[in-house]
Amino acid sequence: MPSCWFVSEDDCHKPIQLPHQQTVSLGRGPETKIKDQKCSRNQVELRADCNRGFISVKQLGTNPTSVDHVVVGKGNQVPLKPGQKLYMVNQLYPYTVRFTEDTSVTGSAGEKSKPAKRPHQRDSTEDKNEESPARKMSTPSHTEQESNRAKTTPAKAEPAGHWSQGLKVSMQDPKMQVYKDEKVVVIKDKYPKARHHWLVLPWDSISSLKALRPEHCELLKHMHKVGDRMIQQCPDNQKLRFRLGYHAIPSMSHIHLHVISQDFDSPCLKNKKHWNSFTTDYFVDSQDIIAMLERDGKVSVKEGTGELLKLPLRCHICHKEQATIPKLKDHLKVHLSS
DNA sequence: GTTCTAGAAC
DNA sequence: GTTCTAGAAC
Incomplete structure (x- = not known):
């Protein structure tokens, strides 16, 4: 599953990681370094959906939070997708959301080692052209991802993997x-x-x-x-x-x-x-x-x-x-x- | 869904 | 001999 990061566009501070499906409140405070009194300490409530690739933003503070310059409104909730810009308050303090593939290798004991590649399998060559819908498809290893998933997903009709x-x-x-x-x-x-x-x-x-x-x-x-x-x-x-x-x-x-x-x-x-x-x-x-x-x-x-x-x-x-x-x-x- | 291969079909 | 399919294994 990808990791979700809430990124200050002004580079005021390091990206803040948003755990999957957990609410995180942000606003004025040491985490964002925002000192603006117009900004509530809990200006927004964020919840990342790492699977679907967006976060939902709820405005808690009285002063306006906006997404792409459209005001969210107190108590309202809107999605924020990669590419969109969130302004914490009064069209100031821009943020974006970014999802990154989790590349951390835990190396826990008993982890299945990578299965041997079959001779016909193509190498997944990374290309930079992320936006092109016609880009070459890579061949990801399903079994690796599924072996991690199997720990948390209960078995249904067919086992994961x-x-x-x-x-x-x-x-x-x-x-x-x-x-x-x-x-x-x-x-x-x-x-x-x-x-x-x-x-x-x-x-x-x-x-x-x-x-x-x-x-x-x-x-x-x-x-x-x-x-x-x-x-x-x-x-x-x-x-x-x-x-x-x-x-x-x-x-x-x-x-x-x-x-x-x-x-x-x-x-x-x-x-x-x-x-x-x-x-x-x-x-x-x-x-x-x-x-x-x-x-x-x-x-x-x-x-x-x-x-x-x-x-x-x-x-x-x-x-x-x-x-x-x-x-x-x-x-x-x-x-x-x- | 795919791959692999025995053996049918030619 | 080669081509092609069908079924098992994954």
């Missing part, structure tokens, strides 16, 4: 995130099945389509909207068709909306299961899921949906059957050039 929990780890990894807001995060699929393949995940854990309830409608619509935005910012969006949808029976835990271009031009698309999971009714359009939830108050998956993965390989455009994956891939080139 199991491959099916991988998305929960990836979505928290700032290196994987290409977009985030208060409700959702977008990551690039680690094994994209097309030239463009994103996953939109809600911060709140919804295990599967079965767990959807009417109150999730707005969230699903927001996920769809964010998915649409990813397509809009894609330079290929005029050339390629996209679909937004869910796997009827996903392998990975934590509900995720696939946003995938329809070229299916990717070395990660390797087998029949991959193909059929995106080109048969196994792939359910986001809009259909939302409509079903609005109509029935729940989402149901037809019996026998799993069998769709075994269907013969059929081109999603001209529906011509193809004998093998390599032949299918060859065939897809016909539609790409046209």
Whole structure:
């Protein structure tokens, strides 16, 4: 989990660490070195959410605290995200929030040593281009992070660290995130099945389509909207068709909306299961899921949906059957050039 | 979800 | 002989 720091922009003092989900009151005093009488000793109450990457700011003092020059108001609470500026009082004493990866190595006895790298694994080369959504994806070690998490998270259906929990780890990894807001995060699929393949995940854990309830409608619509935005910012969006949808029976835990271009031009698309999971009714359009939830108050998956993965390989455009994956891939080139 | 590989298919 | 898939292991 990242660490959260409350940073004085004027460099009046060292950054103050904000522990995850603990309230910290700050204002006039030795910690901030603020001596301004307009500033209350407890001017703001801060609470960091290190997982979601923001802190919530509550104004306790009478004089105005502001975020990006917008006054919070006494008793009100607003989020402060990296990049935004908080002014402690009267548009003075600027602060920002910063999240850093916790690199401290405790080296406690009995800690699992790093597993040997498989020969195919890429090295995660750090690049400085943190803002580019098109930056190269790194390959973080899921097992390491999960071995730490396992100490605090109670076991559910699958133990933490199991491959099916991988998305929960990836979505928290700032290196994987290409977009985030208060409700959702977008990551690039680690094994994209097309030239463009994103996953939109809600911060709140919804295990599967079965767990959807009417109150999730707005969230699903927001996920769809964010998915649409990813397509809009894609330079290929005029050339390629996209679909937004869910796997009827996903392998990975934590509900995720696939946003995938329809070229299916990717070395990660390797087998029949991959193909059929995106080109048969196994792939359910986001809009259909939302409509079903609005109509029935729940989402149901037809019996026998799993069998769709075994269907013969059929081109999603001209529906011509193809004998093998390599032949299918060859065939897809016909539609790409046209 | 992926990787690996035995053995089927060619 | 090589290519490709399917199923086990992770």
